[in-house]
Amino acid sequence: MPVPPCDISRGEFCTFQNIPLETYLKLKQHKAAPEEYRVPGTKLERITPAAYRAWLTMSKQPGSKAAEILYKAIAARRRGLLSLKSPNHPMNLLNARGHSESESVYCVARPTAARGCVCLARTSP
Numbered sequence: 001m002p003v004p005p006c007d008i009s010r011g012e013f014c015t016f017q018n019i020p021l022e023t024y025l026k027l028k029q030h031k032a033a034p035e036e037y038r039v040p041g042t043k044l045e046r047i048t049p050a051a052y053r054a055w056l057t058m059s060k061q062p063g064s065k066a067a068e069i070l071y072k073a074i075a076a077r078r079r080g081l082l083s084l085k086s087p088n089h090p091m092n093l094l095n096a097r098g099h100s101e102s103e104s105v106y107c108v109a110r111p112t113a114a115r116g117c118v119c120l121a122r123t124s125p
Helices: 010-017 021-029 049-059 065-085 090-096
Strands: 105-109 118-121
Touching: 010 021, 021 065, 049 065
Parallel strands: none
Antiparallel strands: 105 118
Protein backbone atom coordinates (compact mmCIF):
# COMPACT_ATOMS: atom_id res chain seq x y z
CA MET A 1 0.00 0.00 0.00
CA PRO A 2 1.35 3.44 -0.86
CA VAL A 3 2.26 5.91 1.86
CA PRO A 4 -0.57 8.39 2.46
CA PRO A 5 0.24 11.98 1.41
CA CYS A 6 -0.92 13.53 4.71
CA ASP A 7 -0.39 12.94 8.42
CA ILE A 8 -2.28 9.96 9.83
CA SER A 9 -3.47 8.85 13.26
CA ARG A 10 -2.52 5.65 15.09
CA GLY A 11 -5.84 4.09 14.11
CA GLU A 12 -5.32 4.89 10.44
CA PHE A 13 -1.79 3.51 10.63
CA CYS A 14 -3.11 0.27 12.14
CA THR A 15 -5.74 0.05 9.39
CA PHE A 16 -3.16 0.60 6.66
CA GLN A 17 -0.83 -2.03 8.16
CA ASN A 18 -3.67 -4.43 9.06
CA ILE A 19 -2.49 -4.74 12.66
CA PRO A 20 -4.47 -4.37 15.91
CA LEU A 21 -3.89 -1.39 18.16
CA GLU A 22 -2.36 -3.74 20.77
CA THR A 23 0.42 -4.63 18.32
CA TYR A 24 1.04 -0.94 17.64
CA LEU A 25 1.29 -0.26 21.38
CA LYS A 26 3.74 -3.14 21.72
CA LEU A 27 5.80 -1.62 18.89
CA LYS A 28 5.72 1.72 20.69
CA GLN A 29 6.71 0.10 24.00
CA HIS A 30 9.80 -1.38 22.32
CA LYS A 31 10.51 1.93 20.54
CA ALA A 32 9.88 0.28 17.17
CA ALA A 33 6.79 2.29 16.16
CA PRO A 34 6.89 5.18 13.69
CA GLU A 35 7.71 8.57 15.19
CA GLU A 36 4.72 10.59 16.29
CA TYR A 37 4.35 14.28 16.89
CA ARG A 38 1.75 16.02 19.00
CA VAL A 39 -0.43 18.60 17.29
CA PRO A 40 0.17 21.86 19.20
CA GLY A 41 -2.64 22.78 21.57
CA THR A 42 -4.26 19.34 21.44
CA LYS A 43 -3.71 15.79 22.63
CA LEU A 44 -3.68 14.44 19.06
CA GLU A 45 -0.62 12.46 18.00
CA ARG A 46 0.00 12.09 14.28
CA ILE A 47 2.42 10.15 12.07
CA THR A 48 3.99 12.04 9.16
CA PRO A 49 4.49 10.46 5.73
CA ALA A 50 8.28 10.70 6.23
CA ALA A 51 8.05 8.83 9.56
CA TYR A 52 5.76 6.25 7.92
CA ARG A 53 8.30 5.68 5.09
CA ALA A 54 11.18 5.41 7.58
CA TRP A 55 9.20 2.87 9.62
CA LEU A 56 8.37 0.81 6.51
CA THR A 57 12.06 0.68 5.60
CA MET A 58 13.07 -0.24 9.16
CA SER A 59 10.33 -2.88 9.56
CA LYS A 60 11.43 -4.70 6.40
CA GLN A 61 14.98 -5.15 7.66
CA PRO A 62 15.52 -8.70 8.92
CA GLY A 63 16.35 -8.83 12.60
CA SER A 64 14.74 -5.50 13.46
CA LYS A 65 12.56 -5.36 16.57
CA ALA A 66 9.58 -4.16 14.50
CA ALA A 67 9.90 -7.11 12.11
CA GLU A 68 10.10 -9.51 15.04
CA ILE A 69 7.00 -8.07 16.75
CA LEU A 70 5.01 -8.06 13.50
CA TYR A 71 6.05 -11.65 12.74
CA LYS A 72 4.93 -12.80 16.20
CA ALA A 73 1.61 -10.96 15.85
CA ILE A 74 0.94 -12.56 12.46
CA ALA A 75 1.85 -16.00 13.82
CA ALA A 76 -0.44 -15.55 16.84
CA ARG A 77 -3.31 -14.47 14.61
CA ARG A 78 -2.77 -17.49 12.37
CA ARG A 79 -2.75 -19.83 15.39
CA GLY A 80 -5.97 -18.29 16.67
CA LEU A 81 -7.72 -18.73 13.34
CA LEU A 82 -6.53 -22.33 13.08
CA SER A 83 -7.76 -22.95 16.63
CA LEU A 84 -11.23 -21.76 15.66
CA LYS A 85 -11.31 -24.36 12.88
CA SER A 86 -10.49 -27.18 15.30
CA PRO A 87 -13.38 -29.47 16.27
CA ASN A 88 -12.05 -29.31 19.87
CA HIS A 89 -12.38 -25.51 20.10
CA PRO A 90 -14.87 -24.62 22.90
CA MET A 91 -17.20 -22.78 20.51
CA ASN A 92 -17.31 -25.75 18.16
CA LEU A 93 -17.99 -28.07 21.11
CA LEU A 94 -20.90 -25.84 22.15
CA ASN A 95 -22.31 -25.84 18.63
CA ALA A 96 -21.98 -29.63 18.48
CA ARG A 97 -24.02 -29.86 21.69
CA GLY A 98 -26.89 -27.98 20.14
CA HIS A 99 -26.20 -24.44 21.34
CA SER A 100 -26.56 -21.68 18.80
CA GLU A 101 -23.78 -19.12 18.48
CA SER A 102 -26.11 -16.39 19.71
CA GLU A 103 -26.84 -18.24 22.96
CA SER A 104 -24.83 -16.96 25.85
CA VAL A 105 -23.84 -20.16 27.66
CA TYR A 106 -20.77 -21.84 28.94
CA CYS A 107 -20.24 -25.52 29.62
CA VAL A 108 -18.84 -26.47 33.00
CA ALA A 109 -18.23 -30.12 32.23
CA ARG A 110 -17.65 -32.33 29.26
CA PRO A 111 -20.64 -34.51 28.52
CA THR A 112 -20.46 -38.19 29.36
CA ALA A 113 -22.80 -41.04 28.54
CA ALA A 114 -24.41 -40.87 31.99
CA ARG A 115 -24.53 -37.10 32.23
CA GLY A 116 -25.49 -34.77 29.43
CA CYS A 117 -24.11 -31.33 28.76
CA VAL A 118 -23.96 -29.28 31.97
CA CYS A 119 -24.43 -25.76 30.67
CA LEU A 120 -25.25 -22.63 32.57
CA ALA A 121 -26.75 -19.52 31.05
CA ARG A 122 -24.69 -16.37 31.49
CA THR A 123 -26.47 -13.56 33.21
CA SER A 124 -26.03 -9.96 32.17
CA PRO A 125 -24.74 -7.61 34.87
